[in-house]
Amino acid sequence: MAMLFPDSYGTFLEFQQALDALRTSSWLEPSISSGGAFPPLNVFRKGDDIVILTELPGIRKADLQIQVKGRTIRLAGTKPVEYGEKASVHRRERLAGSFDRAVTLPVEIDADRVKAEYHDGILALYLPRAERDKPKTITVA
Amino acid sequence: MAKSQGAKPQELAVQEKKELVSKEESTVPARYYVQNTDIYETDDALTVVMEMPGVEKKNVEVNIENDVLRVEGRIDFAKYEGLEPLYTEYNVGHFARTFTLSNKIDRQQIAAQLNEGVLTLTLKKAKEAIPRKIAIN
Numbered sequence: 001m002a003m004l005f006p007d008s009y010g011t012f013l014e015f016q017q018a019l020d021a022l023r024t025s026s027w028l029e030p031s032i033s034s035g036g037a038f039p040p041l042n043v044f045r046k047g048d049d050i051v052i053l054t055e056l057p058g059i060r061k062a063d064l065q066i067q068v069k070g071r072t073i074r075l076a077g078t079k080p081v082e083y084g085e086k087a088s089v090h091r092r093e094r095l096a097g098s099f100d101r102a103v104t105l106p107v108e109i110d111a112d113r114v115k116a117e118y119h120d121g122i123l124a125l126y127l128p129r130a131e132r133d134k135p136k137t138i139t140v141a
Numbered sequence: 142m143a144k145s146q147g148a149k150p151q152e153l154a155v156q157e158k159k160e161l162v163s164k165e166e167s168t169v170p171a172r173y174y175v176q177n178t179d180i181y182e183t184d185d186a187l188t189v190v191m192e193m194p195g196v197e198k199k200n201v202e203v204n205i206e207n208d209v210l211r212v213e214g215r216i217d218f219a220k221y222e223g224l225e226p227l228y229t230e231y232n233v234g235h236f237a238r239t240f241t242l243s244n245k246i247d248r249q250q251i252a253a254q255l256n257e258g259v260l261t262l263t264l265k266k267a268k269e270a271i272p273r274k275i276a277i278n
Contacts (some may be wrong), residue, residue: 012171012218015226015233022229030220038153040230046223055194057258076148083181087188091180094192097151121194121258 004064007106009133028103038099039123048134050127058094064118066125068111074084076100108133155230158272161237176214176236176260187246194234194258195220201260203253205242212260215236 020043028043039054052073056064059079067074081096083089108130115126143266161173188212191228193201203212214236221233223252242248250265 011169012169015218015221015243016172018226019229019232028228037155037230040155041228042226042231042233043228044221044224045227046225050227051224055258057194059257079153083179083180084183084188084218086220087181087183089179089181090187091178093151093156093177094179095151095155095156095177099153118257120197120255121192 004120006083025123028105036053038101041103044107047126048129050107050109050129052127054123055121059063059121061118064123066116068109068114070090070111071105071109072102072108073105074102077122158232158234160234163237172232172234174232176212176239178238180240182238183189185266187266189240189262189264191236191260191262192240192258193255193260195233195234196255196258196260198255201253201255203251203262205248205251208242209239209242210242210262210264211237211239214260252267 028041039056042053044051044053054075056077056079058081059077063079064077065075067076076099078098079096096110105127109127110130113128117124117126150258155220156177157184159175161175163173167173176191176193178192181188189212191212191214193214195216200215201212202214203210205211216233216235245266247265247267252263252264254261
């Protein structure tokens with residue numbers, strides 16, 4: 001079986017190690033209204049903006065609720081796991097249930113320009129950093 | 142692990158991804174994870190449901206060799222280019238898992254469907270071997 005990786009030099013492994021290295025960071029603080037810790041989030045920086053990715057396999061778009069207020073983001077929804085009638089279950093690892101999580105970002109975001117995309121079980125939130133929060137360059141006179 | 146499927150939805154807990162422990166060593170350095178899987182049996186088929194978030198249809202490979210069903214899903218790492226991690230709670234990797242099949246499964250009749258990051262494989266059961274009657278001359 002031939003597999004061609006575009007990143008044969010281990011850039012993918014480097015990326016995985018970078019993901020592991022940041023797992024103890026306290027960058028994202030839970031807000032007062034924060035429910036559980038589901039779904040787990042990965043936060044990235046893309047230029048000036050923030051991108052939040054989360055894995056939500058098996059969740060319908062219609063069952064997903066996203067709210068932004070100030071610098072707080074709330075993700076809520078339900079995940080169904082259904083077996084047909086008269087099915088005998090041999091292995092059950094997927095969990096069904098509801099979730100509600102709110103996180104507060106340490107930066108100001110422009111709530112009106114937040115975009116959300118859901119593809120292949122991954123939810124991506126694009127959070128543009130508010131203009132007023134961007135650093136100003138000051139030249140010494 | 143198992144949760145009851147009651148009417149009232151339960152609060153979802155975070156499931157830590159399990160890294161794949163393979164008998165063979167890989168020639169590429171990236172890590173693989175084991176996809177969460179449900180398997181259930183109905184009268185005429187065995188259904189395997191796997192969670193593979195981030196895997197596109199074209200990157201799923203399902204094959205059967207020597208009674209072993211192997212499902213592999215590769216994520217497109219190019220999507221993460223230009224993204225600098227700030228804070229992480231889960232790792233990202235390809236998925237791979239193998240299952241040994243019983244001889245009750247018809248190898249020719251396997252259907253696969255990928256929706257919202259969930260792969261559903263329907264493995265039809267083979268028609269029961271017709272009992273043969275051997276006449277003694």
